[in-house]
Amino acid sequence: MTAPVLELRDVVKTYALKGAFGRSAGEVRAVDGVSFAIQKGDVYGLAGESGSGKSTIARMIMGLTPPTSGDILIDGQSILGRQATLAHRQQVQMVFQNPGASLNPRRTVGQSIRVALDAHHYAGDRKARLAELLEMVQMPRHFADRYPHELSGGQKQRVAIARALAVEPRLLVLDEPTSALDVSVQARVIELLEGLIEQLGLTYLFISHDLSLMRNFAQDVGVLYLGKIVETDPVASVFADPRHDYTRLLLASVPVISAEEEALRPKIPLINGEIPTAEDLLALRTQAQTKEAQT
Ligand SMILES: Nc1ncnc2c1ncn2[C@@H]1O[C@H](COP(=O)(O)OP(=O)(O)OP(=O)(O)O)[C@@H](O)[C@H]1O
Numbered sequence: 001m002t003a004p005v006l007e008l009r010d011v012v013k014t015y016a017l018k019g020a021f022g023r024s025a026g027e028v029r030a031v032d033g034v035s036f037a038i039q040k041g042d043v044y045g046l047a048g049e050s051g052s053g054k055s056t057i058a059r060m061i062m063g064l065t066p067p068t069s070g071d072i073l074i075d076g077q078s079i080l081g082r083q084a085t086l087a088h089r090q091q092v093q094m095v096f097q098n099p100g101a102s103l104n105p106r107r108t109v110g111q112s113i114r115v116a117l118d119a120h121h122y123a124g125d126r127k128a129r130l131a132e133l134l135e136m137v138q139m140p141r142h143f144a145d146r147y148p149h150e151l152s153g154g155q156k157q158r159v160a161i162a163r164a165l166a167v168e169p170r171l172l173v174l175d176e177p178t179s180a181l182d183v184s185v186q187a188r189v190i191e192l193l194e195g196l197i198e199q200l201g202l203t204y205l206f207i208s209h210d211l212s213l214m215r216n217f218a219q220d221v222g223v224l225y226l227g228k229i230v231e232t233d234p235v236a237s238v239f240a241d242p243r244h245d246y247t248r249l250l251l252a253s254v255p256v257i258s259a260e261e262e263a264l265r266p267k268i269p270l271i272n273g274e275i276p277t278a279e280d281l282l283a284l285r286t287q288a289q290t291k292e293a294q295t
C-alpha cells in the first residue's frame with residue numbers, strides 16, 4: 001500500500017498565553033492530539049467553528065510553524081526539520097480565505113504568477129506556462145495584465161489557485177477558500193477545484209466552518225472542536241448519522257434538501273440563529289444537568 005499524501009500523527013500545538021507585564025499566564029492547546037490521513041486524489045474536509053484550530057493545522061502543514069509534538073508526513077516522509085524549504089513548498093501549496101490580501105496589489109496577475117515560477121526556478125517556457133495556468137482556472141489570457149483591484153473576489157481566488165498550481169504541488173491546503181465569496185461564486189470555485197483535482201492528480205485538505213460545502217466534495221470529514229477531532233468519518237455517514245453533539249450542532253445550520261433529511265435532522269437549539277460556542281455549549285449542558293437534577 002502506498003503512503004497517504006498527507007498524514008498527521010497525534011499533532012499538538014500549544015501557545016503560551018501572556019499575562020500582565022509579559023508574565024506567562026499558562027498555555028492554550030490550539031491543536032490537541034490531531035491525527036488523520038489523506039489518500040492521493042481525495043478531499044479531506046476539516047470542519048470546525050472559529051478558533052477550533054483549523055488554520056493552526058494548516059500553518060503547521062505548510063511548515064510555517066512547528067508542532068509542539070507529534071509528526072506530519074508527506075508521502076510517508078516527516079516534514080519536521082525541513083520547515084518551509086523550497087522542496088516542501090513544491091509539494092504543498094496553500095490557498096487562503098482572503099484572496100485580496102494574499103495577492104500583491106502592485107503586481108499584475110501575470111507578474112504574481114511569474115514570481116511563483118521564478119521562486120521555483122521554473123525551467124520551461126514561462127509565457128506558455130502562464131497561459132496554461134490561466135486556462136486551468138478558466139480565466140481569459142488577457143487577465144494576465146490586470147491588477148488585483150480590477151478583479152472580482154472570485155477572479156482573485158482563481159488567480160490565487162493558479163499561483164498555487166504554478167509549481168505543480170501534490171497537495172493543496174485550502175483554508176476557507178470560498179468563505180469570503182458570494183454563494184453562487186462559491187459553488188463555481190468549488191466546481192473548478194473539483195475539476196482540477198482529477199485533471200492534475202491533486203489531493204486536497206479543504207478547511208471550512210461550513211459542512212454543507214463538503215457534502216458533495218469531500219470523501220472524509222473531520223470535525224474539529226477545541227483543537228480535537230471529535231469525529232472523523234466518510235462524509236455520507238457524518239451527514240446521515242453524526243456521532244458527536246458538536247457535529248449535530250454544525251449540521252443544524254446546514255440547509256436541508258429533502259423532507260426525509262429534515263426528519264432525520266436532530267433538533268438542536270441555535271443561539272440567536274448561531275451555532276453555540278464551546279462556552280455556550282458548556283452552559284447549555286450545565287443547564288440541562290441542573291434541570292435533570294431538579295426533576
Ligand atoms: N500565534 C498565536 N498565539 C497565540 N494563540 C494563537 C495563535 N494562533 C492561534 N492562536 C489561538 O489558537 C486557537 C486556534 O486558532 P486558529 O486560528 O487555528 O483557529 P481557526 O479554526 O482557524 O479559526 P477561524 O475559523 O476563525 O479562522 C485560537 O484560540 C487562537 O486564539
Ligand SMILES: [Mg+2]
Nearest residue numbers: 054055056175
Ligand atoms: Mg482560520
